[in-house]
Amino acid sequence: MPVPRGHHVMTRSLLRDEAYRAIRDAIVDGTLAPGERLLDTELVEWLGVSRTPIREALARLEQAGLVRSKPGRYTIVAPLDVRATREAQSVAAALHALAVREAAATLTDVELTSMREANQRLAEALRTGDVDGALTADDEFHAVPVVAAANETLRTMLDQVTPLLRRVERVRFATLAGRSSVAQHAEIVELCASGDVDGAAAATRRNWETLGRLLTAEARGEDAGSTT
Template identity: 55%
Template sequence: MPIPRQAPGVDRRLLRDDVFRRLRDAIVDCTFQPGEQLKDTDLAEWLGVSRTPVREALLRLAASGLVIAKPGRSTTVSAIDPKAVRDARDVVAAMHVLAVREMAGNVSEADLDRMREANRRFAEALNAGDLAAAMDADEDFHRVPVTVLGNDALVSVLDQFGPVVRRAERLRFAADGQSSLERHDQLIALLASGDGEGASDLTFNTWHTLSVDDNPSPEQS
């Protein structure tokens, strides 16, 4: 697919993380197809930024496995590798289990309200059929326990392996987002009651329901 010529530009004042998220999401939603070559000059023009944050974002995407970078040659979108997704999912699951276990004993009403608000937006996005907004709301929801924990090493692990898992998350939300909405409500209730074990078990099971078919559909391949 050619680089889109019409897209809202990224505010030049925004951090490089915003460029990373825009490119990550464009890969996850198949705006950029597996095998497609990505050129930093074209991407910088599309996003309305300099080439520097684009190059930094591509390096991060390569580290997470969403793109394949060959120095001096080309950068291409990686194919979906079911094993790589499952491996990343297991790591991401372990990080989130740790976060909710710790949060259960240190949760504040403000933290719970942030999760409720994110889940409300998640429900609205699902009802509107807006997968991109649902993905963003889900990310905000799961970020709350991670933020409460305040473990920089855990955040680094999620930054590396999380992008690959988003491909599987998008497939799940497209097929059955309602079950995720219900699990979010259950997690909030468990955290509010201080049930760290229950919250950990629910989180483990939630992430381990993510899977990718070894024979992906044409949209995924």
């Protein structure tokens, strides 16, 4: 699909970050398809900003593996790279497990309730086929221990690897393969609540490793919805 028409209003103080998020989300949800050329002029018109934040956003997206460019020739939406995405998935699984390991013993009742409520929203979004809602709820669930861990290096590394996983996560929550996440999340919360740090970290790693099966199906050209 072409770059959306009309103006996407942004606050001036966050132009670069908002341009990054807008283009990233359009790539993840398929609005901008793999192989599609990204022209500065079209992105400037769509987002209503100058070329500088656009170019900074594209450079960041290229670093994240969502964009490819050849200076002076083209910038395109990168095709799904199964190997690179699998590597990102392995790193994300380890980082989220580390976040839970660092935070599990000190999570408050309020934080545990926030995780349970996010998981309820995930279950409802999956029930109604709301993929965007499922992605948001999943992010909110995992964000609780990440924030509670208060490890800025961990958060920075997750910001680097997570964008490449969005496409696969969207597939997971658009199919029956996503249903298992609700039960896995519930297990993580209860292990945290009981003080089982090792168990909670292991359960978190298993939850993120489910993406690996979807990547295997993608590499084989299989129906991701059949993944269990």
